[in-house]
Amino acid sequence: MKFLKLALVGAALVAANTAVQAGPTFDAVKKKGFVQCGTNTGLAGFSAPDSKGVWSGLDIDLCRAFAATMFGDSTKFKVTPLTAQQRFTALQSGEIDVLVRNTTQTMTRDTSLGLIGVAVNFYDSQGIMVRKDSGIKSAKELNGATICVQPGTTTELNLADWFRANKLTFKPVVIEKLDEVVRAFVSGRCDAYTTDKSGLASSRSSLDKPDNYVILPEDFSKEPLGPLVRQGDEQWLNVVRWSFNAMVEAEEYGITQKNVDEMLKSTNPNIQRILGVTPGMGKNLGVDEKWAFNIIKAVGNYGESFERNIGKNTPLKLERGLNQQWTKGGILYAWPIR
Incomplete structure (x- = not known):
């Protein structure tokens, strides 16, 4: 009887394993x-x-x-x-x-x-990019700035957390499509643009004059x-x-x-x-x-x-x-x- 119970348990485990593999x-x-x-x-x-x-x-x-x-x-x-x-x-x-x-x-x-x-x-980590001619060297200089960001992202939440923690204010400009976000930033609609630093580097590389833009040193978050x-x-x-x-x-x-x-x-x-x-x-x-x-x-x-x-x-x-x-x-x- 004991052997039968063990056999049934073994069969159940095999069946369960088979179900997992499906x-x-x-x-x-x-x-x-x-x-x-x-x-x-x-x-x-x-x-x-x-x-x-x-x-x-x-x-x-x-x-x-x-x-x-x-x-x-x-x-x-x-x-x-x-x-x-x-x-x-x-x-x-x-x-x-x-x-x-x-x-x-x-x-x-x-x-x-x-x-x-x-x-x-x-x-990765989240960062923020500004125009070089703005003279801004740190995100802590962006109090009251307008910042372009995509909705439905951790970026949007991290941005709010970081500014709140540093007792700073900002005005979000929320735009869904990436190319439209970048265009808004380049046209001057936003003082800064935030996303993962790799994304900032990617967007900057596609611009006509990439050297006109700088990614500030702060890391807002962990982004695995x-x-x-x-x-x-x-x-x-x-x-x-x-x-x-x-x-x-x-x-x-x-x-x-x-x-x-x-x-x-x-x-x-x-x-x-x-x-x-x-x-x-x-x-x-x-x-x-x-x-x-x-x-x-x-x-x-x-x-x-x-x-x-x-x-x-x-x-x-x-x-x-x-x-x-x-x-x-x-x-x-x-x-x-x-």
């Missing part, structure tokens, strides 16, 4: 043959189309990575450009499979929207940016999470687009697991064993993506900073593929 989004993506990514409407370096409508950027590279994991083909994704106010509804409704739109991971978003943050692909998925679909969450982790671990172990084929011969057991030489990781995800190899071959490792899209040799000229590997003074630390 992935409606995973299955839907497989069936339609592409990943639908929700992105920014146009943020240089992160997600923006060129003159031919081809999208690129740090966030777009993640979309490419998800496609490489699922299909072995990094081109099998589509972009849905979304404003800050549209983004969560689009994911909740199933219009998109994953939101990769420089979105801050917060407790409220994790617990009240039916969504869940998966990883942090860019550690990264992809979100719907709650209750662990199999799809794992695809998103581990596609990102593979890019980070690849950089840590020196695996690049150029040497990934040669790295298949490595005797390092960590590299063998990442590249699928030692099988098992792909099976656990429900994809091909070469899933991570396919990502690195098509997209590159995290460092390659960073430097190509937003690094010091791009118009954004961003330093790695916190987004450097943990072994080099940053806080980028991938969960191990093992």
Whole structure:
């Protein structure tokens, strides 16, 4: 009788585990043959189309990575450009499979929207930009200023918190679309413009005379940016999470687009697991064993993506900073593929 009870408990656990593994989004993506990514409407370096409508950027590279994991083909994704106010509804409704739109991971978003943050692909902070000829050197000199900000963002809330904490006042100019916010700031409708510092650098890089604008030194907040998925679909969450982790671990172990084929011969057991030489990781995800190899071959490792899209040799000229590997003074630390 005792043995029978144990057997029934074991069967129940297996059944429960099977239920957890069932992935409606995973299955839907497989069936339609592409990943639908929700992105920014146009943020240089992160997600923006060129003159031919081809999208690129740090966030777009993640979309490419998800496609490489699922299909072995990094081109099998589509972009849905979304404003800050549209983004969560689009994911909740199933219009998109994953939101990769420089979105801050917060407790409220994790617990009240039916969504869940998966990883942090860019550690940022909120800042504020002014015209250089204003002579302003600190945000504390902006008492009574008009400030352009997008609605439905942590930016809007952080701005109010920071000014209140510093006993300063300001007049918000709330505009939904990013390009309209930037135009309002450039035209002089606002004394300053606030968003994540990476976003400020991106907007500045697209202006006719970027050197005419300065980003002030204050950090208003912590902004861990990264992809979100719907709650209750662990199999799809794992695809998103581990596609990102593979890019980070690849950089840590020196695996690049150029040497990934040669790295298949490595005797390092960590590299063998990442590249699928030692099988098992792909099976656990429900994809091909070469899933991570396919990502690195098509997209590159995290460092390659960073430097190509937003690094010091791009118009954004961003330093790695916190987004450097943990072994080099940053806080980028991938969960191990093992």
